[in-house]
Amino acid sequence: MLVGVVGKPNVGKSTFFAAATLKDVPIADYPFTTIKANVGIAHIVTECVHGEMGVKDTPRNSICVNGKRLIPVKIVDVAGLVEGASAGKGLGNQFLDDLRQADALIQVVDASGSTDLEGRKVPAGTHDPLRDIEMVEHEFDLWMFGILKRDWEKATRSLEQAGGKIVEHLAERLSGLSVTFADVEQVLLRLRFRTEKPSQWTDDQIMQLVVETRKLTKPSLLAANKADLPTSPPNIRRLKDTGREVIPCASEAELLLRRAAEHGLVGYTPGDPKFSVREEQKLSAPQANALRLVDERVMKVFGGTGVQDAVNRAFFDLLKAIVVFPVEDETKLTDREGRVLPDAFVLKGGATALDLARTVHSELAEGFLYAVDARTGMRLAADHVLKNRDIVKIVSSGKRG
Ligand SMILES: Nc1nc2c(ncn2[C@@H]2O[C@H](COP(=O)(O)OP(=O)(O)OP(=O)(O)O)[C@@H](O)[C@H]2O)c(=O)[nH]1
Ligand SMILES: [Mg+2]
Structure with a gap:
């Protein structure tokens, strides 16, 4: 599963992407900073099952922090989209090509209204972000229309x-x-x-x-970015009035917090509604000031930066993704090496026990006999539809079974 980060130029797509992946990508205050798509690994967060099962876990493919499991997922940040892009304007069709494989989209919008339709800077509050959404979706449609209309x-x-x-x-x-x-x-x-x-x-x-076809195969949500700026709140309300799923986002604040957390300066887990300063004496005056602003203008107003929430919702709400924990010993909840709840896999909603086997290893799927629900001990057939946070053992005649 792949989620695309889209929008007109200069709205903060790459900032959102960098905050979600901690990947160093070009960010600047002018249109078309991004030319080549950036692919990176973000994480979705779900309550870990180790607490409920009363065990201490030893994660391998994912991370467990404060009772939450962070599971890697792929996202792609593409070039900005302008009116006429489907016909080659701006960076043209290329970014649309970069979105081909996306299963869902996070459309980043400059909620502060401080960039025009082409992403150039204008006085804050003078541009209506609602226009951008229509433009972006229409260009996408024109592009798909062009593909179909060819002969x-x-x-x-x-x-x-x-x-x-x-x-x-x-x-x-x-x-x-x-x-x-x-x-x-x-x-x-x-x-x-x-x-x-x-x-x-x-x-x-x-x-x-x-x-x-777009609505079905590229479902999207709106990340109302630059929410920290004073002109954003009224626009966020108007965006919500359209009935769309809107998440106020402060990508720059999230990037700051994650980098500060990486350096041990603050205590912060992505998605948290607040952070704590760890090493006050190590902060420079501008750093301390920036953190104070994040607290006042973002955390206290929106209850978080919204970035993790947007990534989570893209997977859990738009794609109906589930997280499943495969184990080899359904009583100890371990793998062959004795690691407790080592892996967590993200599967599409509707995924079956056999789909899980395929994701873990093709040999497991080929020799699939049955699966076991570790919570109930019940046997599950190949076509059994799994639920979020299921813990499953797969019994297979394959070598790895
Ligand atoms: N105030 C504020 N500024 C932000 C936020 N996120 C991004 N910016 C600023 O917006 C400008 C554009 O950011 P980018 O991430 O390069 O935007 P982009 O959408 O990737 O731009 P292109 O690649 O040119 O399409 C930069 O100056 C960022 O610092 C935010 O949450 N708040
Ligand atoms: Mg960019």
């Missing part, structure tokens, strides 16, 4: 003559965008288009198809 008439006519299925044609055209056959089928069912005569579909209909 549409020729392709659909020959399809009709050969008795082929439009679902297959569409799924094939969009397969590079992480769109499946089942996705297209679902969209067409909802739209009730005449599937036997696609050559007669109007451009409006094809656009409708695109919009529905």
